Amino acid sequence: MSAPADAVQRAEALRTQLHHHNYRYYVLDDPEITDAAYDRLFCELQELEARYPELRTPDSPTQRVGAEPGERFAEARHRVPMLSLGNARTDDDVRDFDRRIRKDLGAEAVAYVAEPKLDGLAVSLLYENGVLIRGATRGDGSVGEDVTAQVRTIGAVPLRLQGSDWPRLLEVRGEVYLPLAAFERLKQQMLDAGQTPFKNPRNAAAGSLRQLDPAVTATRPLTMFCYGFGAVEDGDLGPTQSAALAAFKEWGLRVSPESRVVTGADGCIDYHRVIGARRDTLDYEIDGVVFKVDDIAAQRQLGFRARDPVWAIAYKYPAREEQTVVRAVEFQVGRTGAVTPVARLEPVDVAGVTVSNATLHNIDEVHRKDVRAGDTVIVRRAGDVIPEVVSVVESLRPAGTEQVELPAQCPVCGSDVIRAEGESVARCSGGLTCAAQRKEALKHFASRRAMDIDGLGDKLIEQLVEQGLVHDPADLYALGVADYAGLERMAQKSAQNLVEALDRSRRTTLVRFIYALGIREVGEATAQALAAHFQDLGPLMAADLDTFIVDEPGVDGVGEKTATALLEWLEAHPHASPGDAPLADWLAGLGIRGLRPAAAARIAERWADLTSLRHAAVADFLGGKRSLVEGVGPIVAAHIVSFFNQTHNREVIAKLLDPDLGGISWETTTAAAAATSADAGTPLAGKTFVITGTLSRPRDAVKAQLEALGAKVTGSVSGKTDYLLAGADAGSKRAKAASLGVSILDEDDLAALTDGAYAPEHGHS
Numbered sequence: 050m051s052a053p054a055d056a057v058q059r060a061e062a063l064r065t066q067l068h069h070h071n072y073r074y075y076v077l078d079d080p081e082i083t084d085a086a087y088d089r090l091f092c093e094l095q096e097l098e099a100r101y102p103e104l105r106t107p108d109s110p111t112q113r114v115g116a117e118p119g120e121r122f123a124e125a126r127h128r129v130p131m132l133s134l135g136n137a138r139t140d141d142d143v144r145d146f147d148r149r150i151r152k153d154l155g156a157e158a159v160a161y162v163a164e165p166k167l168d169g170l171a172v173s174l175l176y177e178n179g180v181l182i183r184g185a186t187r188g189d190g191s192v193g194e195d196v197t198a199q200v201r202t203i204g205a206v207p208l209r210l211q212g213s214d215w216p217r218l219l220e221v222r223g224e225v226y227l228p229l230a231a232f233e234r235l236k237q238q239m240l241d242a243g244q245t246p247f248k249n250p251r252n253a254a255a256g257s258l259r260q261l262d263p264a265v266t267a268t269r270p271l272t273m274f275c276y277g278f279g280a281v282e283d284g285d286l287g288p289t290q291s292a293a294l295a296a297f298k299e300w301g302l303r304v305s306p307e308s309r310v311v312t313g314a315d316g317c318i319d320y321h322r323v324i325g326a327r328r329d330t331l332d333y334e335i336d337g338v339v340f341k342v343d344d345i346a347a348q349r350q351l352g353f354r355a356r357d358p359v360w361a362i363a364y365k366y367p368a369r370e371e372q373t374v375v376r377a378v379e380f381q382v383g384r385t386g387a388v389t390p391v392a393r394l395e396p397v398d399v400a401g402v403t404v405s406n407a408t409l410h411n412i413d414e415v416h417r418k419d420v421r422a423g424d425t426v427i428v429r430r431a432g433d434v435i436p437e438v439v440s441v442v443e444s445l446r447p448a449g450t451e452q453v454e455l456p457a458q459c460p461v462c463g464s465d466v467i468r469a470e471g472e473s474v475a476r477c478s479g480g481l482t483c484a485a486q487r488k489e490a491l492k493h494f495a496s497r498r499a500m501d502i503d504g505l506g507d508k509l510i511e512q513l514v515e516q517g518l519v520h521d522p523a524d525l526y527a528l529g530v531a532d533y534a535g536l537e538r539m540a541q542k543s544a545q546n547l548v549e550a551l552d553r554s555r556r557t558t559l560v561r562f563i564y565a566l567g568i569r570e571v572g573e574a575t576a577q578a579l580a581a582h583f584q585d586l587g588p589l590m591a592a593d594l595d596t597f598i599v600d601e602p603g604v605d606g607v608g609e610k611t612a613t614a615l616l617e618w619l620e621a622h623p624h625a626s627p628g629d630a631p632l633a634d635w636l637a638g639l640g641i642r643g644l645r646p647a648a649a650a651r652i653a654e655r656w657a658d659l660t661s662l663r664h665a666a667v668a669d670f671l672g673g674k675r676s677l678v679e680g681v682g683p684i685v686a687a688h689i690v691s692f693f694n695q696t697h698n699r700e701v702i703a704k705l706l707d708p709d710l711g712g713i714s715w716e717t718t719t720a721a722a723a724a725t726s727a728d729a730g731t732p733l734a735g736k737t738f739v740i741t742g743t744l745s746r747p748r749d750a751v752k753a754q755l756e757a758l759g760a761k762v763t764g765s766v767s768g769k770t771d772y773l774l775a776g777a778d779a780g781s782k783r784a785k786a787a788s789l790g791v792s793i794l795d796e797d798d799l800a801a802l803t804d805g806a807y808a809p810e811h812g813h814s
């Protein structure tokens with residue numbers, strides 16, 4: 050059966066939309082639509098292609114994964130060889146490089162493109178007529194491995210280039226890498242699955258790309274920065290390297306946002322320093338920065354020496370991995386009692402930071418790596434992550450070392466150490482009788498994002514606990530200037546300041562207070578959700594498991610496919626309405642596949658009107674366990690309930706809130722107002738908002754307030770959106786809202802709508 054014209058058109062439209070959203074998500078990191086909406090478009094295209102296989106083009110977004118695993122990688126010969134780079138290690142090396150170039154070119158000052166040197170693996174993408182036809186690794190520079198099927202799974206790699214002014218044939222060169230956060234996640238997953246994890250992000254990137262089964266590559270969130278080119282035929286990238294990068298961007302290729310044009314050796318050296326200072330905050334590993342002569346004619350003139358271009362050089366940073374000796378393996382007890390092995394090391398400088406401790410995560414990890422006191426080990430420090438022991442250099446192990454065992458008793462309080470079935474973490478069972486857990490709980494309580502008690506540092510807390518002055522957070526508020534002044538390294542003045550800081554911390558917010566309690570797995574976001582849901586501490590403390598998780602009935606006769614089809618139809622028809630007809634009949638008449646009249650009647654019973662049905666999720670039709678508070682599933686709920694069930698915790702809370710003792714309080718007026726207004730059905734109860742543009746206050750604060758007023762805040766505009774709150778410079782979301790007929794409000798409109806319950810920071814016109 051050949052595809053009818055409307056199917057051909059629809060498939061083309063879907064492909065174009067999916068390419069666009071893919072680009073927004075993977076290249077610009079700025080998605081316009083939700084994952085669910087993307088999935089719906091994707092499924093629609095998949096279904097069309099299944100029905101009419103001739104619609105399945107090689108550049109279709111559905112064809113990223115699909116190739117069968119190969120036996121081995123085929124050879125791929127590069128049209129223009131992939132080169133390596135000479136290294137500079139000092140500022141003087143860079144000055145020499147620049148001097149040679151100025152001399153060869155007879156130029157006064159030379160402009161360079163400067164960019165980070167990513168530590169991933171080099172890949173060449175071959176585009177013919179704008180379509181990706183091959184991906185290859187560097188190999189020996191002349192011949193690499195054909196990893197086309199694997200490269201196609203990388204979201205940041207366009208299957209076809211945007212625009213039309215690309216050369217007919219183009220080899221794009223770049224670095225494929227795994228972001229640090231993704232690497233940490235992958236490592237954890239591999240550990241959980243009992244596999245040996247990759248040692249560093251570069252190995253992880255190489256190991257993930259060089260998988261014979263592209264389906265495995267597809268599960269690894271690889272991405273790519275494009276930085277250069279090989280063959281260019283029938284077309285032109287512009288006169289400079291920077292123009293070529295700008296063209297790459299136009300065509301939808303991902304280019305490093307750190308790329309700059311700098312002038313002379315000084316510009317290069319400055320750039321190296323600036324990026325070096327930010328190295329720890331980047332979400333990827335770099336091992337240096339690269340400078341390339343910007344002018345492409347000058348590049349040609351300068352040419353090559355052996356395998357390295359004369360016109361480019363890498364200025365390296367110190368390595369992130371160093372070798373040192375383990376003095377001892379000790380066990381630390383954290384806030385929630387987790388007993389964590391730590392390697393105490395001979396101090397060693399790792400990329401500018403002295404490292405003397407490294408985490409070993411848990412006892413299984415210690416055994417897997419077989420780390421022992423006396424061992425020589427490789428330690429690695431990346432970004433803000435705690436330094437870790439990568440591996441043991443076994444050939445350097447001295448005689449007489451012993452395997453490390455988990456202690457049976459807590460090294461701090463002597464309580465039993467317990468490791469639950471199937472858990473990797475061992476815990477001290479001492480609870481708050483354990484001084485280590487008390488100290489950590491207090492540190493957390495006082496921390497900036499919790500009660501924000503200025504001047505109550507870790508050292509001070511340790512003294513307070515060790516001297517038996519403070520057992521729980523409420524005790525902090527009972528001590529006076531004289532008590533604090535009696536401590537080591539505390540002057541009268543700092544004691545005075547501390548008491549004042551404690552006093553200031555008494556006025557807080559419900560969110561901070563919940564977070565400060567240090568309930569297991571309750572971070573700031575969950576504390577925020579709990580505060581918005583319960584409005585006050587009393588109801589939260591009284592909650593049981595059923596308060597968090599409900600076992601909901603589904604809708605008989607409606608499965609996932611039908612529910613999805615119905616919700617999609619409603620989303621695609623934001624203005625459709627039953628008019629005077631009964632909702633059940635109207636639904637049954639929509640022609641949704643699988644939706645029988647009896648099921649339509651049950652839907653109409655469950656959702657009294659179309660507006661609430663439009664807000665339903667597929668899960669609502671399927672039934673099952675559902676959590677009522679975002680981020681609180683059964684495990685977190687159990688931690689919360691168990692925390693408030695402990696008499697000790699209830700007593701401490703009572704003391705903290707007692708006006709004559711802790712005296713902690715928070716504003717409940719907005720919360721209370723929201724509770725009543727939600728009951729009264731104000732315009733915000735159950736309404737869905739999207740926020741865009743610049744507002745008078747931080748977006749998080751506005752979001753929290755909208756939620757406190759009963760609204761739901763989501764990320765993208767759809768048929769389910771009730772209002773778009775648009776600040777200054779609102780862009781595509783505003784246009785989309787307008788096209789869908791979604792009401793657009795500014796902050797003053799919102800204040801009017803909520804009768805002043807929402808107030809912008811300062812009036813604006």
Ligand code: IVH
Nearest residue numbers: 132133134164165166167171224276339358
């Ligand atoms: S330019 C002729 N730019 O470093 C230009 N390379 O030692 C050759 N690399 O194999 C490469 N980031 O894998 C260039 N921004 C960047 C780079 C970069 C990482 C890698 C690349 C290459 C190696 C050269």
